[in-house]
Amino acid sequence: MRLILWLTLFIIQNLCSLEAFAQERPSYQISIKHQGDQMILSCKEGCDWKQLSFTKPTKHAPQAIDRSGMVEGATFTTGDDHPYYFSIYEQDNYIYLKGGNDNGFLSLGFTLMEQRVQWIDQNGMIP
Numbered sequence: 001m002r003l004i005l006w007l008t009l010f011i012i013q014n015l016c017s018l019e020a021f022a023q024e025r026p027s028y029q030i031s032i033k034h035q036g037d038q039m040i041l042s043c044k045e046g047c048d049w050k051q052l053s054f055t056k057p058t059k060h061a062p063q064a065i066d067r068s069g070m071v072e073g074a075t076f077t078t079g080d081d082h083p084y085y086f087s088i089y090e091q092d093n094y095i096y097l098k099g100g101n102d103n104g105f106l107s108l109g110f111t112l113m114e115q116r117v118q119w120i121d122q123n124g125m126i127p
Helices: 002-024
Strands: 029-035 038-045 051-055 063-066 069-071 086-091 094-099 107-111 117-121 124-126
Touching: 038 086, 051 069, 107 124
Parallel strands: none
Antiparallel strands: 029 038, 029 117, 038 051, 063 069, 063 086, 086 094, 094 107, 117 124
């Protein structure tokens, strides 16, 4: 009986912790589009920028993005300086995103046809 009570309390405590973490995560909605050798990101909400455009980054030179826009380098640090920090690059017709600690994803990969758009938010891809 004690074991069941203890397990129930443990599960409830962990669920509350996960919910609190999800609520603390900054929210945003960003569309990703590639056109020729350009990558175009448009922010619908949660950013200090509306649109970013840059030459498609590669695995060896990814482009880092945060709330304020493009960031030098692609190291993942946490804190107020880089909320919802992620890096993006293209390799073999796939778009890859590597998320920082403020995101609900660590890594995403998807194909993106020319002129098509893929939306992402703090949790990952939006269908």
